[in-house]
Amino acid sequence: MSLSLLSRYAFFAVCVIFTLASLPFLEHDWLWPITAVTGVLSLIGLFDLMQSPHAVRRNYPILGNIRYLVEGIRPEIRQYLLESDSDALPFSRAQRSLVYSRAKNETADKPFGTLIDVYQSGFEFIGHSMRPAPLSDPSSFRVTVGGPQCTQPYSASVFNISAMSFGSLSANAIRALNQGAKLGNFAHDTGEGSISPYHREHGGDLTWELGSGYFGWRT
Structure with a gap:
């Protein structure tokens, strides 16, 4: 042996x-x-x-x-012994603690600055300007879709509603999203599925999504 x-x-x-x-x-x-x-x-x-x-x-x-x-017991060991406050997905322990504190109406402020390394790669922040800068015109936050050969170019906003299909939401949700697109003068992506009457109710711009075409489309 x-x-x-x-x-x-x-x-x-x-x-x-x-x-x-x-x-x-x-x-x-x-x-x-x-x-x-x-x-x-x-x-x-x-x-x-x-x-x-x-x-x-x-x-x-x-x-x-x-x-x-x-x-x-591996998940519990990682959560309570090995995992840092900024690890884990989709939400870190620091983010969950913030939600818990606010739900209990407790102060969530941390004194003496932040525990996060603000100089690490991928951390984004906005630095204060030493002098006042002129305010930007929101109407300039747009991109023209369509070149010189396009007969119907479209001035698209850089802020739009991403794809969420009617089948996964509801009539009232689609109404609210499209009304917001109308008020903000930006586009509302229909997501997979159809252009329902609720998409048209408030007249907001629509981006009709055809792919992947799993449910088909016509007329």
Whole structure:
């Protein structure tokens, strides 16, 4: 028998040998708890050897169960012991704590600045200007769609409503979104699906989305 095989079954073998060897001496009260534990572990190891769905437990009887135990509590270990306040998706612990504090009407301010590295790559911030700058005209935040050969160019706003289909929202939601597009003078993407009567109710500009065409489109 190879050394690798011996190491895999060593703990199981020790439990079985100790259980069988201690049976004649059970008149000693102190031996009962130990024998009971090794007996239960021996039964677990025997079951691990006989089962087939889990190769780890079959190759490492008794000890293989530790892997599934640790795997089961892995999310809790990461959340409470290893994870930093800025890790995790979709929301970090710092973001969740802010929501919890505001829901309880508690102060969520952190004194003495921020705990976030504001100089790390990807962190964006706006620096104050040393002198007043002229206000920008919102009407200039637009891009012309269509070149010289286009017969109907469109002046598109840089602020638009992204694709959300009618099937995943509701009539009132579509009405509200399109009315907002009308008031803000920007476009409302229909998302996959149809252009319903609710899209047309307030007259906001529409971007009719055809792809992926899963539900088809016509007329």
